[in-house]
Amino acid sequence: LAKTTQPISMDSYEGQEVNITCSHNNIATNDYITWYQQFPSQGPRFIIQGYKTKVTNEVASLFIPADRKSSTLSLPRVSLSDTAVYYCLVGDLGDMRFGAGTRLTVKP
Amino acid sequence: DADVTQTPRNRITKTGKRIMLECSQTKGHDRMYWYRQDPGLGLQLIYYSFDVKDINKGEISDGYSVSRQAQAKFSLSLESAIPNQTALYFCATSDSPKSGVETQYFGPGTRLLVL
Numbered sequence A: 001l002a003k004t005t006q007p008i009s010m011d012s013y014e015g016q017e018v019n020i021t022c023s024h025n026n027i028a029t030n031d032y033i034t035w036y037q038q039f040p041s042q043g044p045r046f047i048i049q050g051y052k053t054k055v056t057n058e059v060a061s062l063f064i065p066a067d068r069k070s071s072t073l074s075l076p077r078v079s080l081s082d083t084a085v086y087y088c089l090v091g092d093l094g095d096m097r098f099g100a101g102t103r104l105t106v107k108p
Numbered sequence B: 001d002a003d004v005t006q007t008p009r010n011r012i013t014k015t016g017k018r019i020m021l022e023c024s025q026t027k028g029h030d031r032m033y034w035y036r037q038d039p040g041l042g043l044q045l046i047y048y049s050f051d052v053k054d055i056n057k058g059e060i061s062d063g064y065s066v067s068r069q070a071q072a073k074f075s076l077s078l079e080s081a082i083p084n085q086t087a088l089y090f091c092a093t094s095d096s097p098k099s100g101v102e103t104q105y106f107g108p109g110t111r112l113l114v115l
Helices: none
Strands: A011-015 A018-023 A032-038 A045-052 A053-056 A061-064 A070-075 A084-091 A104-108 B004-007 B012-014 B020-023 B031-037 B043-051 B054-057 B064-070 B073-078 B087-094 B112-114
Touching: A011 A018, A011 B031, A018 A104, A032 A061, A045 A053, A045 A061, A045 A070, A070 A084, A104 B031, B004 B087, B012 B020, B020 B087, B020 B112, B031 B064, B031 B073, B043 B064, B043 B073, B054 B064, B073 B087
Parallel strands: A011 A104, B012 B112
Antiparallel strands: A018 A070, A032 A045, A032 A084, A053 A061, A061 A070, A084 A104, B004 B020, B020 B073, B031 B043, B031 B087, B043 B054, B064 B073, B087 B112
C-alpha cells in the first residue's frame, strides 16, 4: 500500500493558480495517481488521474515526474468555490486509501 | 451523485441499538464500498465488495457488518452501536476499469449520531 504525504492546509486568493504536491515515495509500478475533491458534508468527487508525465482535463492538470515519487495537482485561476479538501490517492484496484487530504481555502 | 443514494440521510440512535444504513446505485457498477469519516479527518474504508459474492474487510471493520443483497444494493449494519461510531458514512461505487484504475462515485452520506 503506497503511502501518500500532502500538506495539511493551503491558502490562496481568487484568480491565482494553486499547486498541491503529494509525495508517494514507495509507489509501485502498477500504481496510478488519483485526486479527489471533497466539499463539506458531501462525498468526494473524482478530479483527475494519471500514470506519468502530464494529464489535463477541464478542471485541473496533474504533473508527474519521471521517477513518479511525487505528483502535483494544479488548479488554474481558483475561485471561492474551489475551497475544499483535496485527496491524493495512489494504488491499484481495491488498494487505494484516503488520507487526511489538503484543506484548500480560497480567499477573496 | 444522484446515481448513488443512501438512506437514511440522518440518524440518531442509542448505545446498544442495531441499525442499518442502506445504499443503492443505478450506475450498474460491480464494486461498492462503505467508508466512515470523522470530523476533520479523511475517509476510512470499512468494507468493500467487488461483486455480489465477494465481501472484503477494510481498515476498520470491527463493530460493522455488511450485506450485498444485489448488484445495486449494499447495506452496512452496526450490530450494537456505540458513541465512537458517531460519524459521517459514505457509500461509493466503481466499475472495473478498462484502463487506469477505478473511479469511485460517492453517495451523499449518512450522518449518524450514537447517544
